[in-house]
Amino acid sequence: MLAPAYSNIVLRPHQETSVETVRQKMREKQRRVILVAPTAFGKTECAAWIIQQSLDKGARAWFIVDRVTLINQTSKRFYSYGIDHGIIQAEHPLTDPTKQIQIASAQTIAKRSFDYLPDLIVVDEAHCEYQAVLDLIERAGRAYVIGLTATPFTAGMADHWDALINGATVNQLLAQKWLTPLRIKACVTPDMQGAKKKFTGEYEDEEAGQRGIIIIGDVVQTWVEQTQKHFGRPVKTIVFSPSVKHGEELCRQFAEAGFNFQQISYLDGSDRERQDKIDEFSKPDSAIHGLVSCAVLTKGFDVPDVLCGISCRPYRKSFSSHIQEMGRVMRTAPGKEFGLWLDHSGNSIAFADDTAWLYEYGVGSLSDAEKRDSTVREPTEKVRREHFCHNCGMKLEAGVDTCVGCGETRRKRGEIEIVHGELIDLDITTRATFQPRKGLRADCLDDPRAMWNAALAYTLANSSKGEEAARKWAYGVWRGIYPGSKLPYGLFDAPCHQSTVKASEYQLIEREIRRFRKQPRRAA
Structure with missing residues (x-):
């Protein structure tokens, strides 16, 4: 049995403050506490530190992930922290119900009945809101519960949690160098006017994919030009695709241009096949230039040296998906000064105000947060006209009428110029958005x-x-x-x-x- 090694987890100052706030809420008998913090905050480390402390008290703790594929990844991290544990999953070699600490997936929880219940439950990606997990929390009426999420925008979350803690904002982590800033380029996007929609209000995947195929040539060309301009070479890239057909065509056209892009999706032949691609992509000298993701990789994906993200999947409501996707490129890595985000979906424009507000202030309350994923937003030319030079595409500083890039004067109200396919820089700060x-x-x-x-x-x-x-x-x-x-x-x-x-x-x-x-x- 591995002995707990408490010194393995050294909390950063913002993590220490968050952990103490969580514990204080629990001392105040607020049983269900949700910790909201951006990608790379270290939410798992905070939870693991609290779990370590529970071992000496003889408490049982369960860490619940939202997908079976994350079981082994979480297990490796727990062993790296010196936390001995079992795994609740059929035929898993680490199955051992006698261990105080258990790791389980929401899917396994839904299929099992238990003779014993934990004293502490940690729910990763708590915004996913699985009914089986909510039922478990209800049955374990004396257990304390900690939820972890970067995007608590799911409807109904306010009914399931007693307290919300903002661990840190994106801008605070950027200032402290715990996150990498993004340079966002708003690129040519498909025409989604009249596109079919799901009952949720989002675009049908195949419809969005078919319309997106029309501009794939622009996606490949823009990636080649911009990675050369910013990095001087092709760099590791993640592409978020709306459909499998779109992803296949994207990989084909990248291959014609001489680059190795591999698709991973919910249609993969096996979890092993998908994991092999991710493992190869994670290598510093990977033979894969990019992964094309269809409905995967928006969370739980940790390859810090990814330098570029391409957004090809347009959203009408799902602000949380947009934030999760951008977070995949914002992790820090040696020598990484910034991440490049090429937006071929219009999401960066449609969600510009929301993004600026979230990055600056975090989440005010769960009841307010759920409205972020329930309201339709459409990309407009307004952000382009107000914040970017009509001549060269440089971002205009707040309160300055002359472009520092080319000396052009900012266009006055009513002087509208729309250039289809024009490449522009997009700033996502409250200073630029709320002038x-x-x-x-x-x-x-x-x-x-x-x-x-x-x-x-x-x-x-x-x-x-x-x-x-x-x-x-x-x-x-x-x-x-x-x-x-x-x-x-x-x-x-x-x-x-x-x-x-x-x-x-x-x-x-x-x-x-x-x-x-x-x-x-x-x-x-």
């Missing part, structure tokens, strides 16, 4: 969420027509400050925190309202 009205200058304007809270605090205190009217008034004030932006989904109904409003924020809101009242009344 204040020209002429407004104040440090507090860099925090659009705080400005919304300040506007809401003012209108709630000064409206005589009830809360709904006060919120509409606050939205009008906020839009006057950020005229080209929309309030992110869920924030309109979020609670107001009057105690956090700064004097500078409140004073700016007062000035804006006085300014509006001085304007001539519009004719009816």
Whole structure:
């Protein structure tokens, strides 16, 4: 039996804070706690550290993964931490129900009945919401439960968890060099107008794939040009494809161009065949230039030296899938300064505001978060017109009308130029996405969420027509400050925190309202 080696897990400062917050919530008898944090935060390490501590107390702990294929990967990590464990899976060589720590898949949990239940349950990828796991949590009524996720946007999650902890935001991890920044290129996309849709509101896979096949030549050409420009050579790449047929055609055209791209999908002949491709791709000197993924690799995939991601699968609602996909390219690796994201789906534009908000602020509450995956968003030319040079495609700095790349002047409102297939840089920061009205200058304007809270605090205190009217008034004030932006989904109904409003924020809101009242009344 392996002895636990507690020194194997050295928590980073943000992990230590999160672990202590989880334990504090449990001391407060909040039984089901969900830890929300981006890719590369180290959520598994946090959970493993807590599991290690439970061993000395004689507690039973189960770590539940969302797919059978992740069992062995998780087992290797636990052994690297010095955590002895058994595995709940038919005919697995590590099956041993006497072990305090067990690793299981949600699928196996659904097929088994148990004479004993754990004292601690850790649910990886908790946003997947398997009914069998929810039933287990209900039956193990005295067990503490920790959920791990980067994207808690599934409908109904607010009913299943007692407390939410934001471990860190993407921007915080970027600043601390625990994540690699992305350079995003919004590229030519297929025409999805009139495309068939599933009952979920997303595009039919085959429909999206068929339309995507038309632009595969652009996908290959753009990849060749951009990897040469940014890295001076072909680099490891992941492609997210909408259908198997699309992926096959993509691999064929990459092969014609002299590059080895291999598809992995839910139709693979065996898990071993898929794993062999992933193992080869994981080698530093891999013979595979890229993996083309159809409905796999959006989570649980860890090849840090991937330098490029290609998005070919358009989403209308699934913000979580977009975030999960980009996370596959954001892990750090020696010598990796940035990741390149080539967007042939339009997702980076459609979800630009949501992405900027999530990266800056994290998740406010589960009830608000689930709205992120339930509302249709469509890519528009608005982001292109407002944030990028119409001449050279360089990103325009906030508040600057002249492009630093070519000296061109930013186009005025109403001057619209659409260039199909034009390659542009896309910035996903709140500073670029939520730009204040020209002429407004104040440090507090860099925090659009705080400005919304300040506007809401003012209108709630000064409206005589009830809360709904006060919120509409606050939205009008906020839009006057950020005229080209929309309030992110869920924030309109979020609670107001009057105690956090700064004097500078409140004073700016007062000035804006006085300014509006001085304007001539519009004719009816």
